[in-house]
Amino acid sequence: METPQEPRRLTDGEKEAWHALAGVLVRLPGALDAQLQRDAGVSHVEYQVMAMLSEAPERTMRMSEVAGYTGTSLSRLSHLVKRLEKSDWVRRTPDPADGRYTLATLTDTGREKVVATAPGHAEAVSRYVFEPLTLAQQRQLRDIGRRIWGTVAPDDHCLPPS
16 A cells, blocks of 8 residues: 655745745735836836837737737736727727737837836836846846746747847
């Protein structure tokens, strides 16, 4: 008769590392969101969408691609983009290459909003993430983030190249 295997438990060191990471995962998005709301009147995900579009060719992407990059459902993204359209920051149009898709395009007004918002956001990211770390720790953070991302989502095309 086989003896049942003990369930996997985290070591004390793993628990400490996990609690630290979990705390960052919970608190960092809120801190970044608060800065963006206070300084620019946009949420973190709204800024992510506009910043991503600002870097895309012709400032345009398929909504499904934007949803993938932001980890948002198409339904939630559609509501979010509707709010951005009301401010004339983003516009949606059918994809002329395939009408089954919808394109999101950052407008000139939206680009101006991104340009005005970027310095404050970069300052917050720097203050919360990079200033507390040495350059070596920043490289380690990058490598650790890539490794975990690759394990959680190995087929994710959003993972930046090494």
